[in-house]
Structure formats: structure tokens, C-alpha cells
Amino acid sequence: xxxxxxxxxxxxxxxxxxxxxxxxxxxxxxxxxxxxxxxxxxxxxxxxxxxxxxxxxxxxxxxxxxxxxxxxxxxxxxxxxxxxxxxxxxxxxxxxxxxxxxxxxxxxxxxxxxxxxxxxxxxxxxxxxxxxxxxxxxxxxxxxxxxxxxxxxxxxxxxxxxxxxxxxxxxxxxxxxxxxxxxxxxxxxxxxxxxxxxxxxxxxxxxxxxxxxxxxxxxxxxxxxxxxxxxxxxxxxxxxxxxxxxxxxxxxxxxxxxxxxxxxxxxxxxxxxxxxxxxxxxxxxxxxxxxxxxxxxxxxxxxxxxxxxxxxxxxxxxxxxxxxxx
Numbered sequence: 071x072x073x074x075x076x077x078x079x080x081x082x083x084x085x086x087x088x089x090x091x092x093x094x095x096x097x098x099x100x101x102x103x104x105x106x107x108x109x110x111x112x113x114x115x116x117x118x119x120x121x122x123x124x125x126x127x128x129x130x131x132x133x134x135x136x137x138x139x140x141x142x143x144x145x146x147x148x149x150x151x152x153x154x155x156x157x158x159x160x161x162x163x164x165x166x167x168x169x170x171x172x173x174x175x176x177x178x179x180x181x182x183x184x185x186x187x188x189x190x191x192x193x194x195x196x197x198x199x200x201x202x203x204x205x206x207x208x209x210x211x212x213x214x215x216x217x218x219x220x221x222x223x224x225x226x227x228x229x230x231x232x233x234x235x236x237x238x239x240x241x242x243x244x245x246x247x248x249x250x251x252x253x254x255x256x257x258x259x260x261x262x263x264x265x266x267x268x269x270x271x272x273x274x275x276x277x278x279x280x281x282x283x284x285x286x287x288x289x290x291x292x293x294x295x296x297x298x299x300x301x302x303x304x305x306x307x308x309x310x311x312x313x314x315x316x317x318x319x320x321x322x323x324x325x326x327x328x329x330x331x332x333x334x335x336x337x338x339x340x341x342x343x344x345x346x347x348x349x350x351x352x353x354x355x356x357x358x359x360x361x362x363x364x365x366x367x368x369x370x371x372x373x374x375x376x377x378x379x380x381x382x383x384x385x386x387x388x389x390x391x392x393x394x395x396x
Contacts, residue, residue: 097335100160104135107326108153108164110146111232114260116277116360117146120195120324121165123356127347142257145233146170147181154188158331160340165195168322169235172379177234177387177394185380189327190337191372193344194365196357197323199301200239200275202294202310203285205266213247213294213313216273220249223272228252230262230271234394238386239275239296239320245390246317266290277322278303278361296320303361325365325372341369 105128109121121138129136141149146166156162171185185191204210210219220227227250231237237253244251254271256262260280265271267289274281275296282303284290295301297319298311310318326344328337347353348366357364365372386392 097339100336101134103161104137106137106139106162108149109138109140110142110149110166110170112142112258113140114280115258116279117165117167117324119279123353124195124347127350127353128343131346132343147174151182154183154329156329158329160328160332160336164327165324166327167324169233172376173234173238173383175380176383185376186373188330190330190332191376192326192328192341192369194323194325194367194372196362196365197321198278198362199295199297199321201278201281201292202273202275203266203281203290203292204273205269206288206291207269211293216293217247217249220272224250226272228254228271230254230256230265230274232256232259232262235322236275238392241390241392242386243318246315263290282361301361
């Protein structure tokens, strides 16, 4: 009888382990097919460049194919809804950013997902201030000159945006400076910057990756960075605080997510591998060259930061009386 009970207990334990998410078996043969990284923006934007950089290194490290898929639309919300509907087996990841996650959660009351409940935040890729850029062909070299020019030419005072992240920053800028400005929607921050270079828009708050080549190439001019510190890659460009507008202090981030029901063992394996990718010196050097600060912290740290961001951006939207249509 005792032997039979021991055998039954062993069978029950094995069955429980097989059925319980996060058992060793979950990560044992993972990954067993190509991993997709879904990006909610068009090719050429900052998040796309981040995804391709870490995707290539992840593929090298794990010896498995990693495919980047762009699903732009609705400020990355369409991609998030798509990834939330995929099997939670670790083969569909998402690179998303503040605009589609923490800011979206702060400004859209009927958002179909929650950044830290619908998904597991695996690790942050990078965080960064935004660059305030203007066309190099216009006589604007300071924030004050931009504000004066916009007030003198309100018919030309428009700004590009791909998501609430850029919109909320631009609207905060308008609130604090009295500058006019009408948003023009684009699918990627690369397209945003091309509109600046072509003088189709007057100013843009943008991330570094698509902006730096145009700035270095003389097609666009950086006149400030958000926050109270200068960016290492733009040492001659003043901060918004130095320009006299310390309240325009918005730092954004990009990170990697998986659906919340992904087994813990696979989550841990992905977190470990991605943090190893982001600790690579070559990857860090390339990220810094895009005027961003490399990430690579833990999943728990990333989740805590996102929850704090939601509170902060909710307060900003309320103070600026911003209304967004979903």
C-alpha cells in the first residue's frame, strides 16, 4: 500500500509539473521555432532600429531565427492588441515604447490592454530625452526663436507625431511657452524627421535614432533636449531647463514585452538572454550613438518604472487638459 501511494504521488507530481506553467519543461525545448519581434511602428523609426539591433544579437546568442515584423498604426496600439492575442509561448515578443504603453494607459480610458497586466515587461532597451528639432533652412537656432517664429507664422506652426508620446510632449511645450501648433500624424519617427528636413513641419520632439543622421547631415537642427541635462551625443545643444522651460521634462523609453500568460520559466529565459544582449559592449556603443541611454535592467525594475510613468503622464494630461480620441 505504501509503495502504491508513493507511486501515485510521483505520478501526481509529474502531472502537476507538466501542467504547471513555468516548469523546467517549459523552457527545456524553447525556442523550437522562429521568434517574432513585433514593432508597432514603420521601418526606420527608433523602435524599429532598436528591435533590429537587439534581434540580431539575440539570434546570434541563442542560435535561433529572430524575425522583425512591423505592424504600425494607432500609435503602436494595434501591435499591442495583436501581440496580446497571440499564443503566450515566448515565440511572439513586442518592442514597444512609452507612447503605446504607459502614455496610452494614461490618456485612453478605453484602452484594450494594460502595459503591466496584459503583458510582462521583460527589460528596457533604452531611455532617452527627446530632441527638439527644426528645419535647418529656417532662421531658428534657439527655443525662444522657435516660439517667436511660431507666433509670427501660426499658419506654419505644425508639428509631426506618431503617438501620444510626441503629442503630449508637444502639447506640454505649447502649454508652457504659449506657442501655437497643430499636430500632423505620421507612421514613424523617421517620417517625422523627413517632414522637418523638407520644411513640411515646423518643429518636432523626436527620439534620437532617426534624428541624429539628419542633424549631423545638416538637414535638421537640434535646438534643445527635454529635461535638465544635455545629451552626451549633443553636448552643444542646451536642455529645455537651460532654455528657460524646465517644466518640459519628458523622458521616454523603449522595451521588450511578452503576453502575461507566458510561462515563468520562458519569461525568465527571455529576460536573461535580453539582458545579456543589452550588456554587450558593441550593442551599448550603438545605442549610445543613437543618443539614448542603454537599458538592460530587470523585469521587476521595468514594471515598477512603467507603473510610475502611468501616474506621471496621467497628471500631465490632466494639467494640460489634453483629450485624445482612441
